[in-house]
Amino acid sequence: MPTTRADGAAPPDTADLTRLSRAAADCTGCGLYRAATQTVFGEGPRRAEILIAGEQPGDQEDRQGRPFVGPAGRLLDEALAEVGFEREALYVTNVVKHFKFTERGKRRIHEKPSRTEVVACRPWLVAELRAVRPRLLLLLGATAAQSVYGTAFRITRQRGEPLAPPDELAGLFGVAVATVHPSAVLRAPDRETARTVFVADLRAARER
Numbered sequence: 001m002p003t004t005r006a007d008g009a010a011p012p013d014t015a016d017l018t019r020l021s022r023a024a025a026d027c028t029g030c031g032l033y034r035a036a037t038q039t040v041f042g043e044g045p046r047r048a049e050i051l052i053a054g055e056q057p058g059d060q061e062d063r064q065g066r067p068f069v070g071p072a073g074r075l076l077d078e079a080l081a082e083v084g085f086e087r088e089a090l091y092v093t094n095v096v097k098h099f100k101f102t103e104r105g106k107r108r109i110h111e112k113p114s115r116t117e118v119v120a121c122r123p124w125l126v127a128e129l130r131a132v133r134p135r136l137l138l139l140l141g142a143t144a145a146q147s148v149y150g151t152a153f154r155i156t157r158q159r160g161e162p163l164a165p166p167d168e169l170a171g172l173f174g175v176a177v178a179t180v181h182p183s184a185v186l187r188a189p190d191r192e193t194a195r196t197v198f199v200a201d202l203r204a205a206r207e208r
């Protein structure tokens, strides 16, 4: 079964998350699979009411093969718990499913995925949305938000706003809300304030 083409990912036509995840493991739809350890597919229940999408796996996620298990994931888990979300009840994924990095000595430094890589990977996100059909899509950071709403989307202007699905994703989720990425909170000069605002965004999203 071909899972990729030169122009991006080509997921099988199924709503079975296990089959999708297996197919994604062999994805060569863009060049990122060459340096990454493995595909990091989403995880969580098929009936999750909330789907959270981040940018791409980081160093720890690439090694462990699971999304949001490194420092950003710990911050996300704490913030989710603080507003009363249980991570196990949510479907958690990334819009790009391979780690992109540059090597500096022994360290692997995160590199932002290009628009071409985001677009190449988008069919996997669409397949996950088609399988889960969440009521709320929570987009963490500009790359995730722009994967769904296009490059004109600005987190600074539109964070926290309820967003209807774009026409091509109509029916695949109820409403989306975008906020900052937890890594941005970790990097913020005033981390406590950034964290408070992030938690407030999650709380507002929960109330929706």
Ligand code: URA
Pocket: 054, 055, 056, 057, 058, 061, 066, 067, 068, 069, 070, 072, 073, 094, 183
């Ligand atoms: N950052 C992300 O966007 N996703 C992860 O899984 C980890 C860090």
